[in-house]
Each structure stands twice: as C-alpha cells, then as structure tokens.
Amino acid sequence: MQQTDIEIYVLSCPTENIVAWLAKAFTLVDTSQPSSLCTKLTVLLNNANIEVTILEQAAGKRFTSIWFDSDKTPWKDDMACAKQAFDALQCEVRCNFQGWEEEGDQDPDQWWRINSHGEGPFIWT
Template sequence: MRQPDIEIYLRDASQDAVTEWLSQAIGPCSPWQPKGQTFKCRAADIPVTWLPKAVGKWHCLLLESDATPWEDDVACARAAHAALNVEIRCAPGSWSEDEAEDAADRWVCINDEGEREILWHTS
C-alpha cells in the first residue's frame, strides 16, 4: 500500500546534493525557502520539507505527497542511499499513535554494509 507521504533521515547529506537527486528523481526543484528552522521547496508538484539536523547529525527529508516515484519510505531510502552514498534511516512501515511506543523506535538503516532493522531512540 502506497504511503501518504515519505519521511527519511540522511546522515551528512548536503542540501545541494539532495536537491540535485530530487530534481533527477522527481522533477525540477524550486528554490528552497527558509521557514523557521526548516526549508521548503517543490520538486515538480510535490511539496518538500528539509529539516537540517533534526536528530543530531541526521537531516530529515519529508515529501508531502503520495505521488512520489516510491511506494514507501524504505523504497525512497534505498534510492537515496544509491544516489547520495550516505547512511539513510526510515521507519519500516506506517506507524500510528495506537501502536506501542516501542514500535516507534524500530527503524530501517541503509548504508554501505547493507540494510538492517535497528532500534533508534530519537527522543
């Protein structure tokens, strides 16, 4: 089932490299507009939010649409790692407030060593 939006976390990725990747994967990006601590743009018709250092050294990338080329966070994370060659983390699937709190700490980690599930306490 296609997720309503995509959210991934990138370690040590530059905003310029992410912009170039999104332009190639989705379509031309508008200039980034600062909005408080975040930056917003559009990749083709998809609203994009970039939150630098959202969790320590990890930057958050949010694609606010179900019309991305990726069905879910994991598919996007795989593509981001392949294009940017940085470690990526994302939720293993959709998570809702009804789930146990422990489920919120389950993440997929994709790096040069492969793909594995980890526990990542972000708060």
C-alpha cells in the same frame, strides 16, 4: 497501498547533494529557504506537485530529514525511498521500519538503516 507521505533521514549529507538528487529524480518547480536549516522544494512528477521539506539537524546535529508531503511520490513506502536515496547519495539513510499509521501497534523506535555495510532493522534511541 501508497503512503500518505514519505520521510527519510540522511546522515552527514549536504543539502546541496540532496537537492541535486531530487532535481534529477523529479522536475524542480520551486525552491525556497525559510531558515538556515530548512529548504523547501516543489517538485513535479506525472503532473502532480509534491512539496518537499529538507530540514538539517532534524535528529541530532548530523541527520537531515527529507519529507515528501504527498501520496504521489514514486515510492510505495519510506523504505523504497530510502533505498533509492542511498543509491543516489551514498550516505547512511534511516527510515521508519513499518511506515507510519494513524493507529497501530508499531514500535516507534524500530527503524531501518541502509549504509555501506548493508541494510537492516535496528533500534534508534
């Protein structure tokens, strides 16, 4: 089942690199910068527009959030997106371990981390 949206966090990765990755993975339709820390993109995949928000300093000063506000992404969950992002960006990537559900008993501090040392679950506090 496809997640309703995808969100990942990248460590110390310039926004320009993120935009360049997304421009290769999708067709870039529109770009705007509502603030100095926020970049919004509209990308196209399979005739579907996908809104993407890139927010610097989303988790501390060093993490940038990449949020795909769509269920039309090519990934089934956050983890699949995180793996592709790490391959493309070579920056540490973190995502929710279990995906987000409206109701459920998942631990909100349980995360998945991918970096040059490997990948696995960890507690992000």
